[in-house]
Structures are given as C-alpha cells and as structure tokens.
Amino acid sequence: VTASLTGVAALGADELAACSGPVEANALAVAAALDDAGIDRGAVDAVLTYDSIVAPDIMQANRVAEYLGLAPSYAATVGSGGATPAAAVALAIGLVEAGLARNVVFAHADLRAAVKREAVGRMAAVVGNPEFEAPFGPIVPTLYSFLAQWLIESGRATREDLARIAVQTRAWATLNPAAKMRAPLTVEEVLDAPPVAGPLGRYDCCLITDFAGALVVSGEPGEVRILAAAGAATHEEILQMNADDPLAAPTALAAELYERAGIAAADLDLAYLYDSFTITTALQLLAYGLDRGEGLGALLADPGIGPGARLPVNTHGGLLSATTSGLFHLVEAVRQLRGEADDRQVDGARTALVTNIGGVFSNHAALVLGVR
Amino acid sequence: MSAVELQRCRACGRCQSYPRALCKHCGARELESVEGSGRGTVFATTVVHRSSREDLATPYGLTLVRMEEGPMLMALLVGEAADFPAGAEVAVDPEATRERGLLTVSGQLPG
Numbered sequence: 001v002t003a004s005l006t007g008v009a010a011l012g013a014d015e016l017a018a019c020s021g022p023v024e025a026n027a028l029a030v031a032a033a034l035d036d037a038g039i040d041r042g043a044v045d046a047v048l049t050y051d052s053i054v055a056p057d058i059m060q061a062n063r064v065a066e067y068l069g070l071a072p073s074y075a076a077t078v079g080s081g082g083a084t085p086a087a088a089v090a091l092a093i094g095l096v097e098a099g100l101a102r103n104v105v106f107a108h109a110d111l112r113a114a115v116k117r118e119a120v121g122r123m124a125a126v127v128g129n130p131e132f133e134a135p136f137g138p139i140v141p142t143l144y145s146f147l148a149q150w151l152i153e154s155g156r157a158t159r160e161d162l163a164r165i166a167v168q169t170r171a172w173a174t175l176n177p178a179a180k181m182r183a184p185l186t187v188e189e190v191l192d193a194p195p196v197a198g199p200l201g202r203y204d205c206c207l208i209t210d211f212a213g214a215l216v217v218s219g220e221p222g223e224v225r226i227l228a229a230a231g232a233a234t235h236e237e238i239l240q241m242n243a244d245d246p247l248a249a250p251t252a253l254a255a256e257l258y259e260r261a262g263i264a265a266a267d268l269d270l271a272y273l274y275d276s277f278t279i280t281t282a283l284q285l286l287a288y289g290l291d292r293g294e295g296l297g298a299l300l301a302d303p304g305i306g307p308g309a310r311l312p313v314n315t316h317g318g319l320l321s322a323t324t325s326g327l328f329h330l331v332e333a334v335r336q337l338r339g340e341a342d343d344r345q346v347d348g349a350r351t352a353l354v355t356n357i358g359g360v361f362s363n364h365a366a367l368v369l370g371v372r
Numbered sequence: 373m374s375a376v377e378l379q380r381c382r383a384c385g386r387c388q389s390y391p392r393a394l395c396k397h398c399g400a401r402e403l404e405s406v407e408g409s410g411r412g413t414v415f416a417t418t419v420v421h422r423s424s425r426e427d428l429a430t431p432y433g434l435t436l437v438r439m440e441e442g443p444m445l446m447a448l449l450v451g452e453a454a455d456f457p458a459g460a461e462v463a464v465d466p467e468a469t470r471e472r473g474l475l476t477v478s479g480q481l482p483g
Contacts, residue, residue, distance in 0.1 A: 132389065132390055133446055136428075136434055136446050137420060137428050138434065139422060141422070142422075146417075146418050150415060197421060198418035198453075243415050243436075
C-alpha cells in the first residue's frame with residue numbers, strides 16, 4: 001500500500017453540542033482533519049462519509065462537501081454498518097493507487113444520544129430479517145448473545161473473560177478525557193449489572209453517544225503509513241452465517257492481512273478491535289491470534305489488554321467506554337503511533353491493527369498501520 | 373406438517389431460507405418450495421431480557437436451530453434455556469407454531 005493516514009480529528013463535546021446536525025458535524029470534523037494533515041482545502045479530491053442513522057440523507061457526502069465549499073472529483077456516502085470507516089479507508093486506498101485521487105477524506109458523525117430509543121430501534125430493524133428474525137423481538141445484543149453463548153459453550157471463553165474485557169477497556173477510558181464513561185469498573189459490577197441478553201449485561205454493550213470525526217488518506221508520504229488492508233463480507237443476517245465456524249472468515253482475513261503487511265500477530269504493538277460488545281472483542285482476540293494460542297483466560301489475566309498490557313487493546317476506551325463509532329479506533333491508532341496519546345501513550349508503539357465490523361459479526365474490515 | 377417451509381434448488385439439491393429468486397449455492401433459478409422435517413440441532417440458545425416486541429413477556433428464550441436440511445432458523449423456546457445447549461437435537465412444534473405465528477421449540481428429541 002502506498003497511502004498514509006495523514007490527518008485525523010475528533011470533535012469535542014462542546015463543538016458537537018453546538019452542531020445543527022450530522023452534516024455540519026461531519027463538515028467541522030473534515031475541516032479539523034485537513035488542519036491536522038496540514039493540507040489545503042483545494043487538495044481534497046474525494047469526500048466519503050457514512051450516513052447518519054438519525055437524519056438519513058441519500059447524498060450526505062455531497063452535502064458535507066458543499067457545506068465546506070469543496071468541489072472534489074468524487075463524493076460518495078458509503079455504508080456497511082460498523083465496518084464502514086475501515087472499509088472506506090480501503091476504498092480510499094483504491095482511489096489513491098488508481099491515480100483517481102491524491103487526498104481522500106472520510107467522515108462519520110451522528111447525534112444519536114438525544115434520540116436513543118428510536119435510533120436503537122432502527123438499528124435493530126436493519127440487522128434482523130423482517131420475516132425470520134424481527135418477529136422474535138431480537139435487538140442487536142440479542143443476536144450477538146448467540147455468539148457469546150456459542151463461544152462459552154465451546155469452552156473458549158467464560159462469562160468472567162467477557163467481564164474482564166469490559167473492565168480492562170474501561171481502565172483505558174479512565175485515562176482518556178474524551179471518553180464518555182471514565183469511572184473504573186470491576187468484574188463484579190459487570191456481572192451484577194442488569195442483564196440484556198444471554199450472558200451479556202449492560203456493561204457488555206457499547207455506548208450510544210454523539211460523535212464526529214474524520215481522517216485523511218493521502219498518496220503523499222506521511223508519518224503513519226497504511227501497511228495493509230483486508231476485508232471479509234460473508235453475510236448480513238445472523239441466520240445466514242457460517243454456523244460450522246463463525247470465526248472462519250475473520251481468521252482467514254487475519255492471515256491474509258498479516259501476509260500483506262509482512263508481519264505476524266506477535267509483531268503488533270497495539271490492537272484496535274471493534275467492540276460493539278465484549279463478545280465482539282473476545283471473538284477477534286482469537287481470530288486475529290492475539291492470544292498467541294494460549295486462550296482468552298491466559299491473555300486476560302491482569303493487566304490483560306488494559307494499561308500495562310503486553311498488547312494494549314482499544315487504548316481510548318473503545319465503543320464500550322469511549323465513543324460509538326469505529327472511526328475513533330483509527331483516530332486513536334494514529335495518535336498513538338505519532339506519540340500524541342498523552343496519559344495513555346504506549347511507548348515505542350510502531351505497528352497497530354485496526355478492525356471495524358458491520359452487522360452481526362458479518363462484515364469485517366481490517367487495516368495494519370505502521371510508523372518507521 | 374412440520375410448519376417449516378424451505379426452498380430447494382432443483383439443480384444442486386441444496387436448501388435455503390429466506391426464499392430467493394435464485395439459489396445462493398449455485399445461482400440456478402429453478403427452485404421449489406418444500407416442507408422441512410422440522411428437525412435440527414441447536415447452534416446456541418439465549419435469554420432475551422430486552423425485546424423489541426412489547427407483546428412478548430421478558431425474559432424469554434430464543435434459539436438458533438440448524439435444520440437438518442441446512443438452513444438455520446430462529447425459534448421461540450418453550451421451557452428453560454439451560455435445557456437447550458449447543459448441539460441439542462430438537463424439533464419444531466407444528467401446533468404451537470401455528471398458534472403463535474412464530475416457530476417454537478419445546479423439548480429435545482429423545483436420544
């Protein structure tokens with residue numbers, strides 16, 4: 001890959017609160033990312049966005065470009081659920097390597113907190129087949145809880161392992177002033193929280209927050225290079241998954257990704273795993289070989305994947321404790337690799353894995369980023 | 373009557389659900405509607421504490437069943453979730469299913 005991530009930005013709570021809607025929030029995030037990249041507005045050749053759930057717009061990327069007064073060659077709103085930010089980076093790499101664009105911006109913003117119930121309802125409706133799933137009343141956590149129960153019954157995870165993921169992710173969030181939830185959490189608190197579905201309780205589920213962020217993918221040489229990208233889009237609805245082995249697709253993707261990047265799992269200094277639920281993290285720790293074959297129990301023993309870990313995971317606090325979109329996995333990875341992560345900086349980090357997932361463990365998009 | 377409707381491909385013989393205009397396995401267009409046996413094995417069972425359906429009293433059990441013809445289906449559980457572990461062999465209840473308008477499973481098949 002000959003592209004770099006040259007700019008990232010995340011709007012703060014005060015800026016978000018002043019936004020009129022997702023288009024403005026996206027636009028301000030793009031402006032901040034261009035500042036971060038140190039490039040002129042006129043240098044933007046493509047604007048990609050991921051549509052708002054709260055205020056859908058069939059030409060959102062065009063509206064964002066228009067708001068900013070940009071006239072790029074391409075503006076496209078892309079959508080593959082939670083996988084979108086990392087998948088959009090892969091598309092951006094394609095535009096750059098094909099010579100169709102030099103600088104591509106991607107932005108994702110939504111103002112979901114105020115309309116939480118409605119937004120959750122719509123998201124649940126999107127992931128469930130209207131005839132064969134929705135009539136049974138599942139919400140997204142219900143669908144992921146099948147995978148949690150499957151992994152636990154297969155002997156590869158315990159309920160406590162999932163709780164440790166919530167606790168260790170929160171431990172990172174306590175170091176991030178921008179994280180939504182910053183109070184330390186204990187395993188007991190996770191286990192005693194109100195149940196949501198099967199083994200999953202309140203703290204096993206991601207937050208629904210307002211957010212806006214953006215990044216710049218550039219053909220110009222940058223400090224943070226994209227070493228490799230890979231994707232796997234095997235299905236959408238849970239009933240269509242590979243029930244013989246739900247881990248098969250991401251495991252194959254991981255092998256392909258590492259080969260393209262010329263690294264092994266053990267070479268990673270940081271991992272940013274899409275954590276819609278604690279089980280989502282658990283499944284990926286196994287699929288990406290981050291447990292080094294020793295199992296989740298050994299990997300998650302203190303400090304596990306939290307501060308002080310051999311392999312720090314989701315150092316910003318992830319979707320579980322910081323912010324809803326997987327875009328911020330990318331933003332944080334870039335900041336860590338540049339040495340700009342303040343109290344949570346992992347010294348000497350040079351290589352990072354970033355994953356985003358859409359659907360019910362359905363659409364996987366992954367990247368390896370690196371600095372020299 | 374098993375109450376489980378599947379779609380079978382006349383070209384490759386494999387089944388699918390939900391119904392499509394072509395076979396997801398081989399792409400052929402010759403498909404027929406068939407009645408499944410209603411028998412299958414549990415992929416995993418969960419307990420729903422928060423539901424998007426207000427008329428279903430929580431908590432209730434839901435299970436994913438891999439039908440013996442191949443496709444997977446969701447079914448409402450009648451009984452304790454703990455009695456339906458992964459791999460348990462079950463059959464859909466035709467009567468209860470018709471009454472409720474949803475597939476239901478109420479017990480493991482006698483081993």
